[in-house]
Amino acid sequence: MTRLTPLVSILILLFLYSGCSRDPLQEPIVKSIPKTPENQSSKNAPLQNLPIESSNELIVQFKQGVSTVQKQAIRQRYEVKTYQTCNCSNQQIEKWEFKEGIDIEGRKGQITQDDVGIESVDNEFSYLMEAVTTGWIPYSQSPDLIRSRTKANNAGITIAILDTGIHLQKLPVSTPFLYNPGRNTTTLHTDIRVRRNQSPFVQSSQRPRTPCSYNGQTEISGWDFVNHDFDTFDDHGHGTKVANVIITNMENEQINNYQILPVKVMNDQGKGSYFDLICGYIYASKKESVSIINMSFGWYNTPFVLLPKLMSENTHITHITSAGNSNKNTDFYPHYPSAYPFDNVIAVGSFNEGKDGKVSFSNYGRNSVDFLSLGTAVPIEDNLGDISYAYGTSFAAPFVAVKAAKHKIDFNETPLEITNRIYTNGTPVSFPTFTKYNVIVE
Structure with a gap:
């Protein structure tokens, strides 16, 4: 594990890693192994599990101490269509949905630059597990x-x-x-x-x-x-x-x-x-x-x-x-x-x-x-x-x-x-x- 701080410097380095060329070190010698049902990709295969970012949603974290009234004013400022909070946990985190066709990166940049009670802002995205679906029948546990x-x-x-x-x-x-x-x-x-x-x-x-x-x-x-x-x-x-x-x-x-x-x-x-x-x-x-x-x-x-x-x-x-x-x-x-x-x-x-x-x-x-x-x-x-x-x-x-x-x-x-x-x-x-x-x- 690489140990770097602060967090901002770490994320910058991680971003730079993603754009680097292939590892100049020798690739590992892999013994003869049967293909598995979970993944059959080779080292030259394209990455399959890239995040799929939402075109009209962001996740925000309010600063501590921001009141309910202030939160509503901030949502109105950025023309939030609907919002969602986490079940049973941190009410400082919200998912914001905007109207279709919005410049989501532009809105994210605006929120990041403004000092209006937002501590962090991130993209919403979906991802897939690297495993086959078992096909279990939906069921309810009592x-x-x-x-x-x-x-x-x-x-x-x-x-x-x-x-x-x-x-x-x-x-x-x-x-x-x-x-x-x-x-x-x-x-x-x-x-x-x-x-x-x-x-x-x-x-x-x-x-x-x-x-x-x-x-x-x-x-x-x-x-x-x-x-x-x-x-x-x-x-x-x-x-x-x-x-x-x-x-x-x-x-x-x-x-x-x-x-x-x-x-x-x-x-x-x-x-x-x-x-x-x-x-x-x-x-x-x-x-x-x-x-x-x-x-x-x-x-x-x-x-x-x-x-x-x-x-x-x-x-x-x-x-x-x-x-x-x-x-x-x-x-x-x-x-x-x-x-x-x-x-x-x-x-x-x-x-x-x-x-x-x-x-x-x-x-x-x-x-x-x-x-x-x-x-x-x-x-x-x-x-x-x-x-x-x-x-x-x-x-x-x-x-x-x-x-x-x-x-x-x-x-x-x-x-x-x-x-x-x-x-x-x-x-x-x-x-x-x-x-x-x-x-x-x-």
């Missing part, structure tokens, strides 16, 4: 089912999964493992400042424990920002597989004092909007005992502004991100959020099944990817005991999330210390991983 999987009391740490949700009845476990929004027993929370060479300090949490409510719906465990309700049912399949990897490996590590917070930010086609992602991220980062956020998704080339700003501010949270599946050097073809160069971001690629090389589809980068872990033929056991196999860096990331959770529980360390400990405990290899740390995480 409140009773969700409660039966919700822990009576939270303990240790919470891992938030920003993804397509969780299909509870597809998991091989029926014991409670979900986050309880109203109950907490012990909290591990270490805060470290963005700038280096400052001592970490333990901070008591002041985050609210009150479950969120929106439009007559009340949170049980997690929230669906796509459909705006308490039911985080996974109608795609990706998020359930990610949760499965975490739960299985937590059991393998004999870790019990944890819970999972499901945050649905992508729909049944694996499509997400930036606004839903921002809202989901704020929701998760405010939850007491959330120390790890797994983000197994991404897009290429454009870093945008709000998400990296929020991630850099939440210095106590370790963000586990998938490096992407396009066999690209993301030092030069940046993939976000994995390429955000913060101490609290861990980017994970995939080694092959033989553990003697990078798998053919995995992205890599000596500055932008930290570790390789298992992202090929990852066993996924369902509630009937049947086993299928998943492929992609999406499923390598949760392996590392479990390692991060173990170190957080055992040592209550900062994200940077957790990264260093994962490196120290990784498996040294003789082949070049073409990552920052030449180890694999098993």
Whole structure:
């Protein structure tokens, strides 16, 4: 990971990276690996998952202290047609819709230059997950089912999964493992400042424990920002597989004092909007005992502004991100959020099944990817005991999330210390991983 501050300088450098030529370093030697169902692209193939920006929408963040009356005056000033706030979270963030045909970049520039109570402004866009759709039939999980999987009391740490949700009845476990929004027993929370060479300090949490409510719906465990309700049912399949990897490996590590917070930010086609992602991220980062956020998704080339700003501010949270599946050097073809160069971001690629090389589809980068872990033929056991196999860096990331959770529980360390400990405990290899740390995480 590259460690640069302040944020503005970082984003400028990231923008410059996206326009650079191909990596002058030798491309990694890739062993003979069968094509996977998740991605079959080569290093010369064009990038498929570029963000699709909205032509008439922006996301704004008001400055602290701006009143409701002032917000309305600001909306009128910029001729906002409609606006939307986040469910159950930060009311300083809004999505603004303008009339069709507007010069959206011109309006964004105007808002940026004016000093009228706006702290940040960003484009709204959509992105697709780099995974096939499972075709699961839409389903509704009852409140009773969700409660039966919700822990009576939270303990240790919470891992938030920003993804397509969780299909509870597809998991091989029926014991409670979900986050309880109203109950907490012990909290591990270490805060470290963005700038280096400052001592970490333990901070008591002041985050609210009150479950969120929106439009007559009340949170049980997690929230669906796509459909705006308490039911985080996974109608795609990706998020359930990610949760499965975490739960299985937590059991393998004999870790019990944890819970999972499901945050649905992508729909049944694996499509997400930036606004839903921002809202989901704020929701998760405010939850007491959330120390790890797994983000197994991404897009290429454009870093945008709000998400990296929020991630850099939440210095106590370790963000586990998938490096992407396009066999690209993301030092030069940046993939976000994995390429955000913060101490609290861990980017994970995939080694092959033989553990003697990078798998053919995995992205890599000596500055932008930290570790390789298992992202090929990852066993996924369902509630009937049947086993299928998943492929992609999406499923390598949760392996590392479990390692991060173990170190957080055992040592209550900062994200940077957790990264260093994962490196120290990784498996040294003789082949070049073409990552920052030449180890694999098993």
